[in-house]
Amino acid sequence: MVARKTTCQLTVIPCKNYTHQTKYRLPIAPSPNLPNMKAVYLYPSICLFEGTPVSLGRGTRLPFQVYGHPLMKGYNYQFTPRSLPGAKNPPQLNQRCYGVNLSNLPDEIIWEKGLDLSYVIDAYQNLKMGDHFFKPFFNLLIGTDSVKKLILEGKSADEIKTTWQKDIELFKIQRKPYLLYEE
Template identity: 70%
Template sequence: MKKVFLFIFISLWGILSVCAQQSSVIVGAEQTEAYFPLLKGKRIALFSNQSGIVGDKHLLDVLIENKVNVVAIFSPEHGFRGEAGAGDHVASSVDEKTGVPILSLYDGIQPGRPSEDSMRKFDLLIVDIQDVGVRFFNYYITMTKLMDACAVHHKKVILLDRPNPNGHYVDGPILNMKYKSGVGGLPIPVVHGLTFGELALMVNGEKWLPKGRICDVTVIKCLNYTHQTMYRLPILPSPNLPNMLSIYLYPSICYFEATPVSLGRGTSLPFQIYGHPNMKGYDYTFTPHSMPSAKEPPQKNRLCYGVNLSNLSEEDVWKKGIDLSYLIDAYRNLNMDDHFFRSFFENLIGVDYVRKMIEQGKSVDEIKAMWQGDVEKFKVQRKPYLLYKD
């Protein structure tokens, strides 16, 4: 009986500890006293989406209530209210609640970069958006393009920092820049372990903007946060990452996007399941269907056999890091040889040796050992830019 009570006590203590960490973190956007004085007399543009929350209000609403002159909104891939699907180009429009113009990032010469006309409309850009700390989650690519546009046009950027839910570790190979694409824009590992604020400082410090340009960035730090804080996001950043488990699994199973295997887009469990109509030996089944967040999901309307990961422990996945066992399992089960991987795989993983090693039958540990040098190198490289205890 004593052991039972001890177990219950330890479990409750763990839950309370996580809740205490969660409630004590103060994100950059909440510290209005630190950045409101910088906005006086300025025309403000805002780069944000549905995740830009201050308490129970959106940052845009807070700015408008405080008579800040917000003249434009830039929104990333899924739109300002988070309703667009992956890869959808968000057109210019107006935010229905406030009447503030939403300027498309696809009306300029370069996709994802504001037009010259858009840049002339504001004096200062606020960045407030929730990232998940993974190289192929491309909000950071939009951020760096905005930083470069602001550097060219001599506009100041205020970045309101938020915790990185995958910020407790660094894992995966550093991107070989010959595979640079819309899902990989900087020479960083798959999981970089940086907040948006830290990454912005690193972009400047490493001179990663074109021609070594430097953007005038002020970061409003989170308070009471370290890289080991298990922070639960109050608002999820993407319609296809519907819970914390999907965010923790994302660095491990997104590679299925470069194969015929479904990872659950078009179901209620995106990034928490995987399967294919021809996978053998599995009892679990699912059928992807068209929905607003996944209009044409892989294996649409086809019965898939595979694996349900949705019952895994969040904490176990959080601790484990990148796990290629799911990818290797599907590769070996389908036995498609050269027809399993598409060229997009190298864009996601960032190097050419991972595909080759999987095809050669190498183990997860052997593959991860290949990129361990990249991990250690990057930890040293990023150290000057860390704003929070590692």
């Protein structure tokens, strides 16, 4: 109702002993496709494959913790997406995919890297599909068309993330008055 300019009395109660660095483990998996905290932590990076032909592990025991494609070359890891509850028709259904298993990657590395474009860049370079690698949904997922353009130009993950830094710093200033917890 607030969107219709209706007012309400709202009280926000901050959590005690919480900071933005506090690591919290969900007591219950939020989705059949996010079965553990590793999948939750990798989700921002791996979900970008939804905008490509690459499987992100839906229909396996490691959704959002692996990625691959039947035509990816040079990888020993393989998996085959199957129809499962919560993943009835996953990309690359019943096809053997070759790719990368990230399920043993230490959480600290995932946290340090944050959004990691190197996985998408790796698959893009391996499959050699050019612009056909990206579906229109990719730009919606990432929120801009500039990331796709920079990947097509051959930029690295770090080079692409550098292009965001000015906007991130401006946003941090803009949000500061509204933060409930110390950084």
